[in-house]
Amino acid sequence: MLTTHSYQFWFIVGSQALYGEDDLRQVRADAEHIVDALNAAKTLPYPVVLKEVAIDAATITRGMKEANFDDTCAGVITWMHTFSPAKNWIRGTKLLQKPLLHLATQFRQDIPWATIDMDYMNLNQSAHGDREYGFINARLRKHNKVVYGFWGDAAVQKEIADWMDVAVAYNESFNIKVARFGDNMRNVAVTEGDKIEAQIQLGWTVDYYGIGDLVDEMTRVSEADIDAEYADLKARYDLVVGANDPAFYEQQVRYQLKEKIAMQRFFERGGYSAFTTNFEDLWGIEQLPGLAVQLLNREGYGFAGEGDWKTAALDRLLKIASGNRATGFMEDYTLDLRQGHEVILGSHMLEVDPTLATTKPRVEVHPLGIGDRKDPARLVFDGQVGDAIDVTVSDFGDEYRLIGYSVDAKAAEAPAPHLPVARQLWTPKVGLKRGATAWIQNGGGHHTVFSTTLTMAQLADLATMFKLTFVNLDESR
Ligand code: MN
Numbered sequence: 001m002l003t004t005h006s007y008q009f010w011f012i013v014g015s016q017a018l019y020g021e022d023d024l025r026q027v028r029a030d031a032e033h034i035v036d037a038l039n040a041a042k043t044l045p046y047p048v049v050l051k052e053v054a055i056d057a058a059t060i061t062r063g064m065k066e067a068n069f070d071d072t073c074a075g076v077i078t079w080m081h082t083f084s085p086a087k088n089w090i091r092g093t094k095l096l097q098k099p100l101l102h103l104a105t106q107f108r109q110d111i112p113w114a115t116i117d118m119d120y121m122n123l124n125q126s127a128h129g130d131r132e133y134g135f136i137n138a139r140l141r142k143h144n145k146v147v148y149g150f151w152g153d154a155a156v157q158k159e160i161a162d163w164m165d166v167a168v169a170y171n172e173s174f175n176i177k178v179a180r181f182g183d184n185m186r187n188v189a190v191t192e193g194d195k196i197e198a199q200i201q202l203g204w205t206v207d208y209y210g211i212g213d214l215v216d217e218m219t220r221v222s223e224a225d226i227d228a229e230y231a232d233l234k235a236r237y238d239l240v241v242g243a244n245d246p247a248f249y250e251q252q253v254r255y256q257l258k259e260k261i262a263m264q265r266f267f268e269r270g271g272y273s274a275f276t277t278n279f280e281d282l283w284g285i286e287q288l289p290g291l292a293v294q295l296l297n298r299e300g301y302g303f304a305g306e307g308d309w310k311t312a313a314l315d316r317l318l319k320i321a322s323g324n325r326a327t328g329f330m331e332d333y334t335l336d337l338r339q340g341h342e343v344i345l346g347s348h349m350l351e352v353d354p355t356l357a358t359t360k361p362r363v364e365v366h367p368l369g370i371g372d373r374k375d376p377a378r379l380v381f382d383g384q385v386g387d388a389i390d391v392t393v394s395d396f397g398d399e400y401r402l403i404g405y406s407v408d409a410k411a412a413e414a415p416a417p418h419l420p421v422a423r424q425l426w427t428p429k430v431g432l433k434r435g436a437t438a439w440i441q442n443g444g445g446h447h448t449v450f451s452t453t454l455t456m457a458q459l460a461d462l463a464t465m466f467k468l469t470f471v472n473l474d475e476s477r
Pocket of ligand 1: 306348447
């Protein structure tokens with residue numbers, strides 16, 4: 001997948017000098033034990049590094065400043081082994097600009113009734129130390145994450161792991177650059193937005209290019225470059241010529257590969273990790289990019305159609321959080337409203353993300369009425385089945401809002417021989433009527449990112465990090 005920086009998370013354990021050197025040595029040893037065990041368990045996607053036993057404001061402030069400065073640090077995890085007077089945390093916490101997870105845990109899982117004494121009580125004060133510390137985060141409106149429970153529990157480690165994936169995506173969001181080939185589709189409202197505000201709130205850089213810039217890049221793609229991509233395509237997917245003349249079929253597929261190679265080179269040179277196209281703006285190219293987009297999605301590039309740069313950037317963001325597993329651009333297309341069958345059929349004209357495929361994709365060439373160009377090649381497959389989320393970002397003028405719900409991803413009830421595009425079906429977990437009503441009422445658009453890897457809890461964490469309004473439609477009535 002399109003790479004990100006290599007990240008780690010810093011662990012800072014809170015204490016104070018009151019208890020003496022022996023206790024502080026024990027605090028450090030226990031913190032080392034937890035950090036080593038978390039890393040050895042291999043349940044976390046990124047390493048944890050023990051940084052400080054924080055006993056005073058100067059240590060904490062220095063640690064947080066260093067966390068801000070170090071590009072490899074994706075976030076800070078704090079834990080209060082003992083009581084740690086929280087006025088010491090004010091300056092450092094205010095300065096911290098990275099995601100913060102407060103791990104409210106205790107070194108020992110149980111109460112050692114046979115040996116417990118006041119020394120043990122003084123050393124193991126997480127029960128009230130974590131509340132003293134939590135108060136100051138809340139007072140500072142820090143929007144931090146709290147994970148509560150025994151650090152050795154699999155469920156607790158899973159919560160930390162899920163948060164880490166989101167924290168890395170948050171850090172990477174400030175590196176997301178979207179290349180727009182052409183503008184938004186004319187007269188469409190929901191794909192518009194304030195690009196300056198998107199950069200302020202979400203870190204996204206959104207650059208316009210004329211389609212001629214892509215045409216120019218395509219002139220430099222050689223037949224040998226396309227040969228290599230064609231061989232790779234044949235190795236991975238079923239090439240289905242169908243009713244086409246075989247020579248025409250190959251020509252159409254090769255044209256998409258030429259578009260793919262040209263776009264990838266263009267993006268690599270400019271540092272772009274997401275992009276949009278617009279079927280209204282295809283001057284000088286023969287096919288609306290379909291297969292080309294899908295192959296770039298596979299590599300981790302974010303995408304949305306009709307110039308929808310917001311959804312393209314969201315797609316890239318969520319691909320980072322999900323490790324590019326089963327996460328991609330989606331569009332609400334058509335409905336089954338019969339009782340007992342309620343389902344949304346999601347798809348697009350061509351560009352459905354192959355990370356969502358559960359059947360081996362077929363490379364097919366068919367006419368496309370929209371765009372007035374030659375028959376485009378595309379991947380055709382069936383999508384995911386199971387727990388999933390569907391999410392969108394909308395510009396409300398004064399703020400961006402993240403809107404989403406959890407869904408049941410479903411298998412299609414029947415083949416669709418006259419619909420040669422990839423398809424994904426789902427029903428909101430709150431029910432189609434309730435979920436879709438709330439979606440419409442809240443102004444969520446038809447372009448979304450669909451994922452069977454991410455959870456609504458992770459979306460909530462992401463919104464917390466960005467201080468975005470999060471409209472969780474699972475709670476709709
Ligand atoms: Mn669309």
